[in-house]
Amino acid sequence: MPAMRVRFAPSPTGALHIGGARAALYNWLMARGSGGTMVLRIEDTDRERSTPENVEQILDALRWLGLEADEGPISQVARSERHQEVLRRLLDDGHAYRSTATGEDVKVYKAQHGADRGFRGTPENEGAVRLHVPGDGATVVHDLIRGDTTFQHVHLDDPVIARGDGTALYNFAVAVDDADAAITHVVRGEDHLSNTPKQLLVYVAMGVQPPLFAHLPLLLGPDGKKLSKRHGAASVQELRDAGYLPAAVRNYLALLGWGDSDDETLISTDELVRRFDVARVSKNPARFDEQKLRWMNGRYLRELSLDELTADLEAFTGREGLRAAAEISREKIQTLADFWPLCGFIFDGPAQDDEKARGKWLTDAGRAALTDVHAALTAITAWDLASIETALQGVVASREAKPKDVFQPVRVALAGTAVSPGIFETLHVVGRDESLSRIRAAASG
């Protein structure tokens, strides 16, 4: 694969959402897979909506995802002088003209002419700058995913490429910046497909060879509607807060809109770099289904070493000394956020709010079993897994009870709920004195 120069060009009008994260990932995979370069450009020409906080947040999200760029970030507004230069040239050689026509004027014009003729302004000495679209012919977008798409010039309006105050607009700045950065492949969301002919016309006016394009299908919420805050973890920040691992998010996002001929589901990032092929990206919009991400994250969590898991858990919860609890919880959690609800009782004491569990297991029989357990555990000399298990099984045998009639009361005594890691492991981690004290309390309560 020849070295590619790709770019990720988010606009800092909000947090980086998963659609943007996927675009960044695909670009990054293409760059890494080809020995190429990924450029990060911040499309901040909308001064009203762009904020430095959003830029920081996007950078932070990219860093967390492990998708850092090779060049940039470069601010689009910082390039305004260059935009002015190209603008002057286009004005001088007649590729563009000034016009005071407003959006309202265009609308009226369109209402009259329908699809017969796109809006063509009359050159004036002031106003916004519009690009001349040829009267006939067509512009063809060569798209790696969708093939060729033809746009007839008669359907296109002369696009405004700079405001009345002279500042560049997106469809112009993006073409100039991509051309100057020698971008070879523009990979971005499908919402840009209809704008591509305008950008292509800017390349023509500049006399520059355009890059290849690949327009990614859009990402939708679980309900098939456009992704928004009400869809839960729709931004990278929210994914992080929900306790997902970057590697799992990369794997999941890679498969949301792409798959190759084998049916592998768990694919490491290295493998992704090797296998990803933008031409195989799906054409249909995909829904973001957090259930599958949860499952996948659980798989990644279980592949972590105990050291890694402990470090991640401690960073996530802000607590220390989690190693032993991490070990006994790993088969039971799917996200880092699942850990504390499952294991918090080890450190903070039994949950107090599960009346149902107490009612069901701390019955007279349950408390009698706890009294026996307390005696059996008091008698053992070493607080290790084997001794604990032997002691508890002894109680089961002597009471001629079913295992759960002994174990569940112990679980509720320790955790306050009916769900916890394995009971022997839990006793072991909670420790002898604390375990005995909780059992005594529950037995007499």
Add this chain to the structure above:
RNA sequence: GCCGCUAUCGUCCAGGGGACUAGGACGCCGCCCUCUCACGGCGGAAACCCGGGUUCGAAUCCCGGUAGCGGUACCA
């Protein structure tokens, strides 16, 4: 309205003229394992949007319809 893109299980992806009795994964259901919840194992239900055409043969190619989405900004 106009321009454009898209259409395979509930979801994501594979299959792109005969190998399709349509494959894998998540989810769901059942069974096994089992001290709870999980993990793991085994099994199951579950889809080619509709209508024409081309062809000996269509999920696959073509046309139309429908639906969804995008664009149609002095937003990006």
